[in-house]
Amino acid sequence: MPVRLPFRPRRDTYPPDLWTKCPGCSEMLFNKQLEKTLRVCPHCGHHFRISARSRIEQLVDGGSFVERDDDLQPVDSLGFVDLKSYPDRLVAAQLATGLRDAAVWGLAAMGGKPVSMCVMDFGFIGGSMGAVVGEKVARAGEAALDQRIPLIIVSSSGGARMQEGTYALMQLAKTMGVIERLKAACVPFISVLTDPTTGGVFASFAVVGDVNIAEPNAIIRFAGDRVSAGTIGEELPPGYQRSEFWFSHGFVDRIVARARLRDEVIALLGFLAAPPPAGAGEAIAGIASRPRSLLSALTGALAGENGDARGSDARGGDARNGGRNGDSRNGGRGGEANGSRGEAPRG
DSSP states (O other), X not given: OOOOOSSOOOOSOOOTTTEEEXXXXXXXXXXXXXXXXXXXXXXXXXXXXXXHHHHXXXXXXXXXXXXXXXXXXXXXXXXXXXXXXXXXXXXXXHHHHSOSSSEEEEEEEETTEEEEEEEEOTTTGGGOBOHHHHHHHHHHXXXXXXXXXXXXXXXXXXXXXXXXXXXXXXXXXXXXXXXXXXXXXXXXXXXXXXXXXXXXHHTTGGGOSXXXXXXXXXXXXXXXXXXXXXXXXXOOOTTTTBHHHHHHTTSOSEEOOHHHHHHHHHXXXXXXXXXXXXXXXXXXXXXXXXXXXXXXXXXXXXXXHHHHHHHHXXXXXXXXXXXXXXXXXXXXXXXXXXXXXXXXXXO
């Protein structure tokens, strides 16, 4: 007769609404306790992915966030269908996240300082950037430029949205145009890179901040291991796609744990402040109105220097040639010829 123990055997599965298994250390974490630690594992420090709403709540002053353009939503311009149609994917993502698209932007305050903030949500089709996400990033930058307040973008994205094709790729140029205008106007831009920041978002605005901050062990890269190794034809170094690798190579300025991220950004805002418009604002506005302001200004400066040099050489050459030719013709051979004719005896 088998012996029955007075307790049940340990289960291998747990209710998903009560426990979460940490992918870093495989510990089972009580969800309520995990929320108290900002969804960071207390055992190994693994940073779980969080929603855009939770991120905003953690960063900004309480009740200060005012969302803008929350009615923007994507359209299926290409009639794209893979395993399911693009509209069906949008509806499923909207029901799962409560968002219309993968980004939320608005005006808020951090430490009493006004900021323009855009936060991406990986839960919405992998945080992919389509026309709406690119437009929200651009509008957040334009608001920062108009009000001369710092811009903060929290990236969490798999890259450009495949279902929107070239429309998604065009967002790289649009967002970078706004960022260049910010830089020309000396408006601060703080970029926060979270797990993951890849693809077109990595290749555009996410890594060109005045200060680039990353969370620990976040995946930051343009393409996957196979594509990257095949492109360069070499074996990739271990951990090359993690934030610590980018920090060791100077690509990331700071690696900050989630619990200290708000205080870190507030401290940076104390150092980075947009100067008031000065008398040279017309020149700044002229440069800022061009999307590729930095390259355009550099090209214009080099072209001006080369043009001045060529002009001075031409003027110098004319003077030298004129002097030599005039002297030789008039003062030299011409004068001697006239003098010889005058001194020659007649008849």
